[in-house]
Amino acid sequence: MNSSSQPAVMFQDVSVRIDGLTILENICAEVPRGSATAIIGPNGAGKTTLLLALLGQIAYDGRIDVAPLQPGRPVRLGYVPQKLDFDRGMPLTVMEMMVMGHQRRPLWLGRASKAVRAAKEALAAVEAEHLARRPAGALSGGELQRVLLALAIRQEPEILILDEPAAGVDIGGEHLLCELFDRLRIERGFTQIIVTHDLSLVTAHATDVICLNRRVTGTGPVRTTLTTAVLAATFGIHLGLADIQAAQSGRPAPPGGHRHD
Numbered sequence: 001m002n003s004s005s006q007p008a009v010m011f012q013d014v015s016v017r018i019d020g021l022t023i024l025e026n027i028c029a030e031v032p033r034g035s036a037t038a039i040i041g042p043n044g045a046g047k048t049t050l051l052l053a054l055l056g057q058i059a060y061d062g063r064i065d066v067a068p069l070q071p072g073r074p075v076r077l078g079y080v081p082q083k084l085d086f087d088r089g090m091p092l093t094v095m096e097m098m099v100m101g102h103q104r105r106p107l108w109l110g111r112a113s114k115a116v117r118a119a120k121e122a123l124a125a126v127e128a129e130h131l132a133r134r135p136a137g138a139l140s141g142g143e144l145q146r147v148l149l150a151l152a153i154r155q156e157p158e159i160l161i162l163d164e165p166a167a168g169v170d171i172g173g174e175h176l177l178c179e180l181f182d183r184l185r186i187e188r189g190f191t192q193i194i195v196t197h198d199l200s201l202v203t204a205h206a207t208d209v210i211c212l213n214r215r216v217t218g219t220g221p222v223r224t225t226l227t228t229a230v231l232a233a234t235f236g237i238h239l240g241l242a243d244i245q246a247a248q249s250g251r252p253a254p255p256g257g258h259r260h261d
Helices: 047-054 094-099 113-125 141-153 171-188 199-205 228-238 241-249
Strands: 009-018 021-031 036-040 061-066 077-080 159-163 191-196 208-213 215-221
Touching: 009 047, 021 047, 021 208, 021 215, 036 047, 036 171, 036 199, 047 061, 047 159, 047 191, 077 141, 094 113, 094 141, 113 141, 141 171, 159 171, 171 191, 171 199, 191 199, 208 228, 215 228
Parallel strands: 036 191, 036 208, 077 159, 159 191
Antiparallel strands: 009 021, 009 061, 208 215
């Protein structure tokens, strides 16, 4: 089997235990190459723990296989965190944030032209070039998400991981962000993994899904996987009727639908 036909990621009997408490148990699932795969579940289901295991940030039992596009070369991972903790009073512009770590000389000696060009290209790709001179601490939630996305795609990732990308973003901004994620995935050919509890985002933008509640409760294409039984096993009594109907129809839930915080 060649690398292009392999899943981008395979989880094989992945378990995580912390201080004797089982967080994940025998997770077996695949992320198809080129897909937008959502990892969903209620709070405490182990979504972020599985993400940290994939990133190599936490110990686990079992195997996680990440297949490179080209055999013998390491896989390039891009990561967009749910939030970025930094001093918002710090006199740092978006452009300075973008070039940090991409030039050898310190910022106070000036910005390297090559790093600036690459930063401008990445900001343009996420439709955020107008933010280049903006103080980083003055960005809204949606604007900061775009800048973090630009930082991630500068690495030219084969797999882009997004942790709760719609957190702190209003409904209109969430829709625009997800359209941007879809366009970049298709144009650049990377695999996208979205960790979320927002069913509206999943039904509107994901191609595949891994449903978690410490164990896998369902996995596969969104339209065939999100059945009433799978949703009930995943979210239990916390699932609203509007969300069930939206998931089964493939449409976003109406404004009154539940978000599983």
